[in-house]
Amino acid sequence: xxxxxxxxxxxxxxxxxxxxxxxxxxxxxxxxxxxxxxxxxxxxxxxxxxxxxxxxxxxxxxxxxxxxxxxxxxxxxxxxxxxxxxxxxxxxxxxxxxxxxxxxxxxxxxxxxxxxxxxxxxxxxxxxxxxxxxxxxxxxxxxxxxxxxxxxxxxxxxxxxxxxxxxxxxxxxxxxxxxxxxxxxxxxxxxxxxxxxxxxxxxxxxxxxxxxxxxxxxxxxxxxxxx
Amino acid sequence: xxxxxxxxxxxxxxxxxxxxxxxxxxxxxxxxxxxxxxxxxxxxxxxxxxxxxxxxxxxxxxxxxxxxxxxxxxxxxxxxxxxxxxxxxxxxxxxxxxxxxxxxxxxxxxxxxxxxxxxxxxxxxxxxxxxxxxxxxxxxxxxxxxxxxxxxxxxxxxxxxxxxxxxxxxxxx
Numbered sequence: 001x002x003x004x005x006x007x008x009x010x011x012x013x014x015x016x017x018x019x020x021x022x023x024x025x026x027x028x029x030x031x032x033x034x035x036x037x038x039x040x041x042x043x044x045x046x047x048x049x050x051x052x053x054x055x056x057x058x059x060x061x062x063x064x065x066x067x068x069x070x071x072x073x074x075x076x077x078x079x080x081x082x083x084x085x086x087x088x089x090x091x092x093x094x095x096x097x098x099x100x101x102x103x104x105x106x107x108x109x110x111x112x113x114x115x116x117x118x119x120x121x122x123x124x125x126x127x128x129x130x131x132x133x134x135x136x137x138x139x140x141x142x143x144x145x146x147x148x149x150x151x152x153x154x155x156x157x158x159x160x161x162x163x164x165x166x167x168x169x170x171x172x173x174x175x176x177x178x179x180x181x182x183x184x185x186x187x188x189x190x191x192x193x194x195x196x197x198x199x200x201x202x203x204x205x206x207x208x209x210x211x212x213x214x215x216x217x218x219x220x221x222x223x224x225x226x227x
Numbered sequence: 228x229x230x231x232x233x234x235x236x237x238x239x240x241x242x243x244x245x246x247x248x249x250x251x252x253x254x255x256x257x258x259x260x261x262x263x264x265x266x267x268x269x270x271x272x273x274x275x276x277x278x279x280x281x282x283x284x285x286x287x288x289x290x291x292x293x294x295x296x297x298x299x300x301x302x303x304x305x306x307x308x309x310x311x312x313x314x315x316x317x318x319x320x321x322x323x324x325x326x327x328x329x330x331x332x333x334x335x336x337x338x339x340x341x342x343x344x345x346x347x348x349x350x351x352x353x354x355x356x357x358x359x360x361x362x363x364x365x366x367x368x369x370x371x372x373x374x375x376x377x378x379x380x381x382x383x384x385x386x387x388x389x390x391x392x393x394x395x396x397x398x399x400x
Contacts, residue, residue, distance in 0.1 A: 086395065094396040098340055136400055137340035152342070152400045159344060162351045163289075 015063025022180035030122030069218030
């Protein structure tokens with residue numbers, strides 16, 4: 001059974017935000033008005049954490065793309081009273097919207113604030129409606145959603161592999177963010193496979209995981225030379 | 228006075244019963260015959276013309292959606308000249324001549340948040356079409372309700388029986 005993981009090379013990342021846009025389009029994520037976004041109701045599955053260090057004019061900017069970390073020991077699944085969020089055999093932390101009752105316990109439990117809540121019935125401008133991805137269901141008001149590692153793509157990849165009676169090859173399954181990244185800073189693959197690029201990169205001396213001391217064992221690994 | 232109440236009470240009960248029967252009859256579709264624009268005869272096409280499912284539902288083995296055939300598929304066999312003297316064929320020819328799509332009604336469907344793939348079930352799982360669609364080869368006219376309801380209970384029952392994955396993410400997204 002593969003274990004899907006992501007490696008984000010921050011030394012390659014320019015912070016352009018293409019991954020955020022690709023994710024938003026791929027997963028039919030609702031567009032929130034600027035007023036609502038300002039009170040923290042902005043919806044991103046792939047977020048971008050921006051920090052500034054130093055004083056003007058010597059400012060250092062850090063841009064860190066942040067999807068759901070699909071923890072191996074996820075705190076969110078333990079608090080869900082209705083089994084709407086769970087970890088499957090391949091290590092993906094799923095969110096089943098039609099099971100979710102919107103209690104938002106999981107949002108509180110997640111130390112990475114990877115989950116977002118639908119405060120309103122999602123609305124799209126008319127021009128957008130024909131561009132919605134038919135592979136991803138539309139969420140309704142009052143449910144929690146989050147990055148799925150583009151699990152709908154995994155289904156198609158598995159089907160293609162089964163049709164051709166072969167295994168999924170390294171790099172065949174990639175979420176939209178990884179596919180769109182102009183500097184190829186996002187890698188995706190099976191971390192249990194010692195031959196995979198993701199495994200090799202995860203062994204790098206530059207690799208680190210966010211808030212490792214919490215014991216959540218995130219499956220998104222960052223590479224950075226900077227502190 | 229008491230007799231009068233008793234008498235009217237009985238009448239009330241009877242009339243309520245009659246009204247509820249009428250409502251039930253109307254709601255259950257008193258005329259559940261053909262909802263399709265053409266009374267397509269599956270039996271005839273399968274037995275006499277020896278067609279198989281994938282001849283018309285062309286993507287059943289290679290795509291998630293099997294597709295409902297329309298005039299582009301029909302006109303491979305049917306032209307301006309009717310093959311039979313069936314009035315239903317004349318309806319089809321009218322659609323073909325006017326180059327208008329046949330407004331077939333979809334009977335089997337799953338909700339937006341469910342992913343169902345024909346190729347997964349037919350090509351990879353090697354299930355027979357009749358497992359879900361019933362004995363289509365005996366249908367002389369279209370059915371207006373599913374032979375097998377594509378509900379989660381029914382899906383899970385089969386997945387349990389055949390020991391297929393029940394991971395939520397394999398169907399829900």
